[in-house]
Amino acid sequence: MSPEYAVEVHELSRVFGDFVAVDRISLTVEKGQVFGFLGPNGAGKSTTIRMLCGLLQPSSGVGRVAGFDVMTESETIKRHIGYMSQKFSLYDDLSVEENIDFYTGIYNVPRDKRKERKSWVLEMAGLNDKQHYLTGSLAGGWKQRLALGCAVLHEPPILFLDEPTSGVDPLSRRQFWDLIAQMSHRGTTVFVTTHYMEEAEYCDELALIYRGKMIAKGKPAEVKTLIPEDILEIRVERPFEALERMEGSGLVQEVALFGDGLHAVVGNAATVTTELNDFLVQQGFVVQAIKQVTPSLEDVFVSLIELDDRQRTQGERA
Amino acid sequence: MKKPNFSRIRLWALVKKEFIHIVRDPRSLAMAFLMPLILLILFGYAITMDIKTLNLAVYDQDKSTASRNYLEGFPASSYFSVVAAVASYAEARAMVDQGKVHLALVIPRHFARDLEQGRATKVQLLADGSDANTATIAMGYVEAITNRFSTAQLGAKVDLAVDNRLRVWYNPELKSRWFIIPGLIAVIMTVITALLTSLTVSREWESGTMEQLIATPVQPIELFLGKMAPYFVIGVLDVLFSVAMGVWVFDVPLRGSFLFLLGVTAMFLVGGLSLGIMVSTIAKSQLVASQLAMVVTFLPAFLLSGFLYTIDNMPRFLQVVTHVVQARYFVEVLKNIFLKASPPSYVADDLIFLGLFAMVVFVVALRKFHKKLA
Numbered sequence: 257m258s259p260e261y262a263v264e265v266h267e268l269s270r271v272f273g274d275f276v277a278v279d280r281i282s283l284t285v286e287k288g289q290v291f292g293f294l295g296p297n298g299a300g301k302s303t304t305i306r307m308l309c310g311l312l313q314p315s316s317g318v319g320r321v322a323g324f325d326v327m328t329e330s331e332t333i334k335r336h337i338g339y340m341s342q343k344f345s346l347y348d349d350l351s352v353e354e355n356i357d358f359y360t361g362i363y364n365v366p367r368d369k370r371k372e373r374k375s376w377v378l379e380m381a382g383l384n385d386k387q388h389y390l391t392g393s394l395a396g397g398w399k400q401r402l403a404l405g406c407a408v409l410h411e412p413p414i415l416f417l418d419e420p421t422s423g424v425d426p427l428s429r430r431q432f433w434d435l436i437a438q439m440s441h442r443g444t445t446v447f448v449t450t451h452y453m454e455e456a457e458y459c460d461e462l463a464l465i466y467r468g469k470m471i472a473k474g475k476p477a478e479v480k481t482l483i484p485e486d487i488l489e490i491r492v493e494r495p496f497e498a499l500e501r502m503e504g505s506g507l508v509q510e511v512a513l514f515g516d517g518l519h520a521v522v523g524n525a526a527t528v529t530t531e532l533n534d535f536l537v538q539q540g541f542v543v544q545a546i547k548q549v550t551p552s553l554e555d556v557f558v559s560l561i562e563l564d565d566r567q568r569t570q571g572e573r574a
Numbered sequence: 575m576k577k578p579n580f581s582r583i584r585l586w587a588l589v590k591k592e593f594i595h596i597v598r599d600p601r602s603l604a605m606a607f608l609m610p611l612i613l614l615i616l617f618g619y620a621i622t623m624d625i626k627t628l629n630l631a632v633y634d635q636d637k638s639t640a641s642r643n644y645l646e647g648f649p650a651s652s653y654f655s656v657v658a659a660v661a662s663y664a665e666a667r668a669m670v671d672q673g674k675v676h677l678a679l680v681i682p683r684h685f686a687r688d689l690e691q692g693r694a695t696k697v698q699l700l701a702d703g704s705d706a707n708t709a710t711i712a713m714g715y716v717e718a719i720t721n722r723f724s725t726a727q728l729g730a731k732v733d734l735a736v737d738n739r740l741r742v743w744y745n746p747e748l749k750s751r752w753f754i755i756p757g758l759i760a761v762i763m764t765v766i767t768a769l770l771t772s773l774t775v776s777r778e779w780e781s782g783t784m785e786q787l788i789a790t791p792v793q794p795i796e797l798f799l800g801k802m803a804p805y806f807v808i809g810v811l812d813v814l815f816s817v818a819m820g821v822w823v824f825d826v827p828l829r830g831s832f833l834f835l836l837g838v839t840a841m842f843l844v845g846g847l848s849l850g851i852m853v854s855t856i857a858k859s860q861l862v863a864s865q866l867a868m869v870v871t872f873l874p875a876f877l878l879s880g881f882l883y884t885i886d887n888m889p890r891f892l893q894v895v896t897h898v899v900q901a902r903y904f905v906e907v908l909k910n911i912f913l914k915a916s917p918p919s920y921v922a923d924d925l926i927f928l929g930l931f932a933m934v935v936f937v938v939a940l941r942k943f944h945k946k947l948a
Contacts, residue, residue, distance in 0.1 A: 272948070
């Protein structure tokens with residue numbers, strides 16, 4: 257085990273009956289990094305994070321989390337990590353303070369640190385004047401931050417967050433990522449799953465998982481170079497109709513609404529730009545602009561996922 | 575790698591949390607305290623094996639002073655009403671067959687002479703066995719009256735006057751309620767305790783808090799003890815409450831030691847609450863858990879505990895099965911504490927089984943509980 261890695265797994269798999277939920281995933285997470293584990297719903301993100309946290313026994317593979325074996329030392333791992341599950345499961349019928357006290361006890365936080373940790377959580381979650389509120393009555397963003405606070409009461413070196421921002425308003429999501437950045441800054445390794453592709457930009461390192469398989473990994477800037485195609489941004493009136501026509505034109509591989517314009521995946525931007533412009537004009541659209549843009553992570557992921565789908569269908573036909 | 579040790583701090587955090595859950599949930603509180611009350615009242619009044627008036631036909635072949643004296647004991651007991659005096663076996667039989675009487679009593683020809691000469695004599699009882707329960711109890715009453723008559727006849731004579739083997743101790747008035755209430759308390763508590771804890775673990779699986787909890791260093795034994803502690807307190811209160819009702823509402827005497835009662839209750843509760851937790855651990859959903867808890871406790875407790883049906887009269891196979899019915903031991907010991915007040919050593923077998931049950935179920939529940947999701 258290299259000491260610089262907080263998480264290091266090799267060919268980790270999990271099978272449920274005939275279904276391969278996670279298929280031979282290998283990854284390393286350096287200490288202090290924010291590691292984003294991305295993928296659409298059902299890709300195997302939660303299954304992976306649960307194996308890393310010792311909640312699910314891997315079917316095969318090897319690996320270490322916080323220096324302990326994921327196959328045999330799951331109970332030891334649990335003492336060195338913080339975990340926040342998808343539903344940020346706190347006890348709704350307990351007050352904010354009671355939930356904090358409960359996890360303080362469960363994590364055996366030393367007596368002399370309890371008060372300090374409690375006020376830290378209340379401060380961090382913005383719940384200073386709400387400590388006697390029943391947790392069930394709190395809005396999503398507060399609940400989420402309280403859950404985060406409860407998961408790190410014992411100051412674990414590694415924090416696992418499973419879809420921490422799903423179902424939370426955009427402002428709270430932003431605040432939450434600020435908190436993650438702060439923790440990482442203080443040396444905590446954060447392993448976070450999300451299906452919001454735009455959140456990938458906040459991470460130091462990314463991995464994209466699709467249908468149980470890792471299909472890309474690297475730093476955000478590196479991942480953006482992974483697709484060979486170019487991306488064109490098209491500003492046009494009646495973008496919906498334009499999208500339908502373009503799909504049938506044979507000029508673009510992929511086209512999707514993006515903001516109030518369209519993003520098209522094309523083989524070569526230089527040649528297709530003019531062709532596409534002519535095509536749209538001929539079809540009676542008023543084209544405001546067509547230009548090549550740097551792919552966003554979302555473009556990359558959509559493109560990679562579709563590439564994977566195409567390869568899979570070809571593989572099935574062959 | 576060293577395993578994390580049992581932590582009293584974690585246990586205490588769990589106990590506090592469970593208490594808060596219960597206190598904040600009026601439904602579970604109501605279930606915990608009102609259910610035993612309602613069940614006890616319902617069943618306490620509904621299940622009565624006392625038979626108010628039994629119709630009796632008499633075929634007195636002797637027609638002597640002695641036989642008349644003997645027969646007078648029946649209407650005097652208030653259990654019997656002599657509705658017909660018949661003149662032949664055929665007639666007596668017909669009355670029983672047609673359901674006109676529950677019983678027919680035949681007094682033999684030399685009843686008075688046998689008594690005078692100090693010889694044993696026998697009366698014959700024809701009972702309508704289609705209602706076995708009534709027949710059994712009726713026979714008990716006849717035996718009791720006959721016994722009383724026989725004792726009065728003895729005087730200086732040595733021989734037993736009327737053939738009689740039944741003695742009723744502990745409950746000389748044969749009040750079935752005396753038998754029923756202690757058993758009923760045991761049966762009701764068996765159902766309640768399993769039901770109480772059956773919801774606690776499954777509720778956490780349902781709400782997702784279990785996933786959070788098993789990602790912490792918490793130990794299964796801490797979790798179980800933490801969950802059992804508040805329900806243990808409730809269980810003790812429930813038993814005391816039920817016993818108080820038995821004594822003051824149903825007039826059943828409590829002759830045994832109160833401390834012994836508490837000790838036995840504690841042993842019983844550990845088993846019952848563990849059973850609920852085991853069920854909850856297997857089921858993972860509140861609905862399934864509560865139904866499973868009912869199935870594994872309700873019918874066995876009612877039918878196989880010896881509460882309604884004597885275990886000795888069951889088929890051999892069922893008798894063996896009753897050994898895993900926890901209620902069986904609690905029924906036996908509670909009856910003992912209420913009516914007999916014999917020392918604990920007299921029910922040592924039951925106590926041993928009660929303890930074994932608690933230990934085995936607790937250990938099995940612990941083993942069944944994995945700190946894993948699948």
